[in-house]
Amino acid sequence: MDFTLLIIIIVLALIFDYINGFHDAANSIATIVATKVLTPFQAVLWAALFNFMAYWVFGFGVADTVAKTAHTSSINLTVILAGVIAAIIWNLITWWKGIPSSSSHTLIGGFAGAAIAHGFSGVTDPEHAGFKIVNWLKDAKEGELLPSGVMIVILFIVFAPLLGMIISYFMSLWLMYSSKKNIYPKIFTVVLMILVFWFMSTVLVPYEDIKKPRFDNHLYSFLCEPANIKWFLVAIVFYSLAIFNMFFSQLSTAKAEAVLKKMQLLSSAAFSLGHGGNDSQKVMGIIAAAVAVYIKSNPNVDMSIGWLDLNVVLPSEKDGIKIDGHMPEWIPLTCYTVIALGTLSGGWKIVKTMGSKITKVTAFEGVVAESAGALTLFSTEHFKIPVSTTHTIAGSIIGVGITKRISAVRWGITVKLLWAWILTIPISAILAVMVYYLLNLFL
Numbered sequence: 001m002d003f004t005l006l007i008i009i010i011v012l013a014l015i016f017d018y019i020n021g022f023h024d025a026a027n028s029i030a031t032i033v034a035t036k037v038l039t040p041f042q043a044v045l046w047a048a049l050f051n052f053m054a055y056w057v058f059g060f061g062v063a064d065t066v067a068k069t070a071h072t073s074s075i076n077l078t079v080i081l082a083g084v085i086a087a088i089i090w091n092l093i094t095w096w097k098g099i100p101s102s103s104s105h106t107l108i109g110g111f112a113g114a115a116i117a118h119g120f121s122g123v124t125d126p127e128h129a130g131f132k133i134v135n136w137l138k139d140a141k142e143g144e145l146l147p148s149g150v151m152i153v154i155l156f157i158v159f160a161p162l163l164g165m166i167i168s169y170f171m172s173l174w175l176m177y178s179s180k181k182n183i184y185p186k187i188f189t190v191v192l193m194i195l196v197f198w199f200m201s202t203v204l205v206p207y208e209d210i211k212k213p214r215f216d217n218h219l220y221s222f223l224c225e226p227a228n229i230k231w232f233l234v235a236i237v238f239y240s241l242a243i244f245n246m247f248f249s250q251l252s253t254a255k256a257e258a259v260l261k262k263m264q265l266l267s268s269a270a271f272s273l274g275h276g277g278n279d280s281q282k283v284m285g286i287i288a289a290a291v292a293v294y295i296k297s298n299p300n301v302d303m304s305i306g307w308l309d310l311n312v313v314l315p316s317e318k319d320g321i322k323i324d325g326h327m328p329e330w331i332p333l334t335c336y337t338v339i340a341l342g343t344l345s346g347g348w349k350i351v352k353t354m355g356s357k358i359t360k361v362t363a364f365e366g367v368v369a370e371s372a373g374a375l376t377l378f379s380t381e382h383f384k385i386p387v388s389t390t391h392t393i394a395g396s397i398i399g400v401g402i403t404k405r406i407s408a409v410r411w412g413i414t415v416k417l418l419w420a421w422i423l424t425i426p427i428s429a430i431l432a433v434m435v436y437y438l439l440n441l442f443l
Contacts, residue, residue: 002297005077005443009290012084014338017283019088020103021051021342023095024275024389031366031397032268037261044344046265047272052340054276057229060327061384062278064315065148066285068135069108070115072292072314074128078439079114080290086110086432094420102388105424107282108153111289113429117436146383153386157421160376160387161395168372168399171241175368176403178245179256189245196238204228234378237270237371260363267370272343274377275389280335282386287331288312369396391421 029043038046070079087103087110094101112134119133126132137149146152178185205227207213213221222228240263248256291312295301301310315325373389373396380387 002077002294005081006290006294009077009081009084010287012088013283013286014334016084016088016107017280017335017338018342019091020279021339022345023091023103024279031369032264035261035264035363035366037264046268048340048343050269050272051276051343052336054273054280055332055336057226057273058277058281058381059226060281060284060325062281062381062386063284063288064325065384066108066282066386067289067314069111069150070134071128072289073296074123074125074133075115075118075293077290077293078436078443079118080286080293082114082436082439083111083432084286085435086113086428089431090428099420101420101424102390103279104282104386104388105157106428107286108150108386109425109428110432112150113432114436117433148384154425156385156387157391160380161391164372164376164392164395165399167375168368168396169402171368171372172400172403175245175364178248181249186246189242193239193242196235200231200235203231230378233270233273234375237267237374240266241371257363260367264363264366264370267367267374270374271370274374276336276339278377278381278387278389280339283335284327284331288314288327365400368400369393372396372399
């Protein structure tokens with residue numbers, strides 16, 4: 001019975017991953033479609049390609065955070081099944097209504113809600129009973145800058161779009177002042193380029209510190225280390241903007257617009273990478289949690305059942321010794337493939353909301369919003385925080401709109417989006433509680 005439940009959870013988690021792809025396709029392609037750089041079909045192909053390529057860029061930090069939403073030692077497979085079903089229901093409802101809600105928060109809200117229901121009805125251990133079954137807040141471990149837990153995810157409902165908005169606002173000002181025939185913006189750009197070069201030298205992982213080099217050649221291993229690839233991409237996005245800014249004032253309006261449209265291909269690709277890396281990891285986390293619970297319930301199980309390698313180990317600490325996690329290769333490969341296929345299916349109602357209803361988007365706004373969104377996603381993934389790509393790009397688009405004038409942002413639409421963001425976790429949790437009790441009648 002447990003193995004059957006595990007297979008059902010894996011299948012439903014991948015279905016959620018697919019829905020996530022077409023539900024959140026708008027995040028990656030809305031601005032590039034609105035500016036007519038690519039047709040909708042070309043845009044989803046472009047986004048899907050980079051959704052999948054994120055497989056080679058990102059690690060499993062966000063997956064680990066999602067897997068530990070609840071204490072895996074105190075839950076069962078019914079909890080995870082209820083959470084995934086609730087997340088699918090809410091995602092389909094918001095997609096049908098054209099509401100760009102967060103698939104990430106839907107999944108975490110569903111998982112947490114089902115766990116709480118189990119905590120009050122199926123847990124006797126007082127340490128994890130009731131609300132204690134959820135990892136609300138955990139102190140930062142050595143080498144980590146931020147604490148973890150559901151409360152951090154909730155805080156980033158506000159912080160992620162705010163960060164995207166702030167980055168896009170200042171990036172817009174940077175570009176606008178660079179368009180003027182003045183030496184000071186160019187000096188400022190050169191100083192920024194030097195500071196970013198210094199920052200890159202501090203965050204790149206040297207070959208000596210790489211735990212599992214991909215190649216025998218030191219240079220290739222250094223260049224292809226996932227953590228390094230991520231920062232190289234950040235540098236490419238930044239230096240592309242910086243070089244453009246150095247020559248912006250010398251370009252005619254038509255020429256600048258043409259260059260910005262080409263740059264949108266890069267910024268959109270960067271955001272699609274962040275979207276794939278951020279959102280696919282949440283499904284990996286759910287699958288990893290399900291496998292961990294299955295192994296706990298069946299300690300003598302054969303870890304390899306045909307193609308289904310179940311040798312999942314969640315990162316942990318025992319007797320002060322840190323135990324590294326392990327994720328079988330089929331889990332990330334499958335998750336990245338499925339979200340890319342979902343993105344190919346599009347989500348045109350949400351594309352319309354994101355690409356035209358928040359504010360009018362030109363190539364200038366498109367480059368800035370996508371670049372700011374990508375930088376936000378790469379930063380939060382670095383800190384292992386699962387954030388909403390929907391919230392991030394919406395905040396970035398708002399930030400661009402504000403630079404024109406406050407009234408350029410359609411605040412009525414924005415307030416409705418905000419309510420959807422706030423309600424997603426509690427509604428998903430309530431749905432999961434109902435699904436959990438319903439499943440217990442039959443399982």
